[in-house]
Amino acid sequence: MYQSWGKASPSDSIACLIVGAGLTGLTAASVLQSAGVETCILEASRVVGGRLATLTGHKVGTGPAVFDHGAQFFTVREAPFAALVKSWLKAGVVVEWSRGFATADGSYYADGHPRYRGTTGMTAIADHLAGGLDIRLEQQVSRIAVVEGAWSITTDAGRQLTAQSLILTPPTPQSLALLDAGSVILPENIRKALELITYEPCIALMLRLDGLGRIPDPGGMWPLGEPLAWIADNYQKGISAAPGAVTLHAGPEFSQFHWDTPDEEVTRRLVEAAEPWLGAEIVESHVRRWRYSKPLRTHPEPCLYCDNHGPLVFAGDAFAGPRVEGAVLSGMAAAKCILT
Numbered sequence: 001m002y003q004s005w006g007k008a009s010p011s012d013s014i015a016c017l018i019v020g021a022g023l024t025g026l027t028a029a030s031v032l033q034s035a036g037v038e039t040c041i042l043e044a045s046r047v048v049g050g051r052l053a054t055l056t057g058h059k060v061g062t063g064p065a066v067f068d069h070g071a072q073f074f075t076v077r078e079a080p081f082a083a084l085v086k087s088w089l090k091a092g093v094v095v096e097w098s099r100g101f102a103t104a105d106g107s108y109y110a111d112g113h114p115r116y117r118g119t120t121g122m123t124a125i126a127d128h129l130a131g132g133l134d135i136r137l138e139q140q141v142s143r144i145a146v147v148e149g150a151w152s153i154t155t156d157a158g159r160q161l162t163a164q165s166l167i168l169t170p171p172t173p174q175s176l177a178l179l180d181a182g183s184v185i186l187p188e189n190i191r192k193a194l195e196l197i198t199y200e201p202c203i204a205l206m207l208r209l210d211g212l213g214r215i216p217d218p219g220g221m222w223p224l225g226e227p228l229a230w231i232a233d234n235y236q237k238g239i240s241a242a243p244g245a246v247t248l249h250a251g252p253e254f255s256q257f258h259w260d261t262p263d264e265e266v267t268r269r270l271v272e273a274a275e276p277w278l279g280a281e282i283v284e285s286h287v288r289r290w291r292y293s294k295p296l297r298t299h300p301e302p303c304l305y306c307d308n309h310g311p312l313v314f315a316g317d318a319f320a321g322p323r324v325e326g327a328v329l330s331g332m333a334a335a336k337c338i339l340t
Contacts, residue, residue, distance in 0.1 A: 014040045016338055017153055017163035019141050019178070022050025023324060024316045025169040026129040027331025028338075033133060035339055040161065041133060042153065044140040047123065048130045051290065052324070054121030054239070057208055063241020067234050068122045069204040069288050072220065072247070073097055073115040074324030080332060081325045085116065093128045095119055097237060102216035104224050121239045125324075144168075145182030146309045152182070165311035167334050171292035172197045175314060190306050193299060197318045200252040201259055202229075202293030205270045209244030209280035221277065227254035228273050244283075248274055255293070263287040295322040302326075302333035313337045 016032055018025045021043035032039045053070035076082050088094045097117040100110030118124035143154040144166070151163040168175040172194045179186065186194075212235070215221060219236025222229070230249035234240040248270050250258070258266050267285050271278070295318035302320035306312045315334035320326035 012040070013162045014038055015163070016165045016167065017042065017151065017161055018167040018169065019175070020050065020169035021048040021126070021130065021135050022169055023052055023126065023327040024331040024334070025167065026126060026133070027328050028167050028315065028335040029133050030129055031332060031335035032338060037338065039134065041135045042139040042141055042155065043135060043137050046138055048135060049123045049126030051293070052118070052122040052126045054118070054123035055206060055286070057245070057284070065208045065242040065245040066121055066240040067206040067245055067247050068117070068232065068237070068239060069206055069247050070290065071122050071324055072230065072232055073117050075113050075115060077325060078329060081328055084328065088125065088128065091128065092119055093124055098218040098220065101218065101220040101222050104221065117237060117239065141178055143181040144178045144184060146184055149310065151310060165338050167313045167315060167338065169316045171199060171316070172314065172318060184309060186306060187308055190304065193304060194314060196297060197295060197299055198297040199292040199318070200294045200296050201255040202252065202290045203250040203255045203258065203266055204288040204290065205248040205250070205267060206286045206288070207246040207248065207271070207278070208283045209246060209278060210283050211280040212243045213246055214277045214279040215246070226251040227269060231274060231277055244280055246278065259289065298322060302330045303337060305337045311338060
């Protein structure tokens, strides 16, 4: 599907290096590769996708419990993204989930806008984009510097790459920390613009129940506020073969206040809040913390270009809008900066 580090030697030179194999990085790499630009992505995780995150749990009855625990769905607004989604639909990568969701008072809110999901979970979109790309997983970047006019990237494992151009897609505090570690000084206006970007955290809780819950059709509920912002039944959603695969998203206030609270206490509090919609015994649970879940204050442009030390682009959903579509459009814009 995509390449691991084994494709190349521990020290490489690449035309464009991208940090992060989330949706923005994958999109940028796809555009650049199609244009003939040698591109490599370094990803700290064992999987691609970032917040397009799907977890497969233990097999129950007819199949495994599957949970989308990051991004839950996406909508389409802009023509470039609509064209891409059309190709995903044709390829069977995504399907329409619903045009609205239930609310806490038992009503159903529908605005007519399609909400799409990955056919087998949101990670399916990332896996589709990753095909054929040079992606090196489990490579945590620790330092970015400028050496002899080129970008020098060092990983925690001591591996090094050099690149003519660089695209940074992590949350901006992480990108700035990597540059600071390599003593890279950005123009003051660029630095200030990046430091203005802020994020909300989100604590996700995955529950496997011993039967069907009480979450209304089509398997999603919003907005719930605090302490719960979202509840999803992944079985009704159509990605889990096993009933009772439930995802809870805590609201930003709860997530911030309880960020360091032990998993057991977080689970207890969120289960208590969700109890009216569960209706079955909990077999197992798993907590996932997203520190940079949603950009709260975004940058007005789809990416931010800097050529003080060589082509450098900051991109992500904090630039083109805190949505799946925004992440894709930012990746397209970042690739365009490199190509022009």
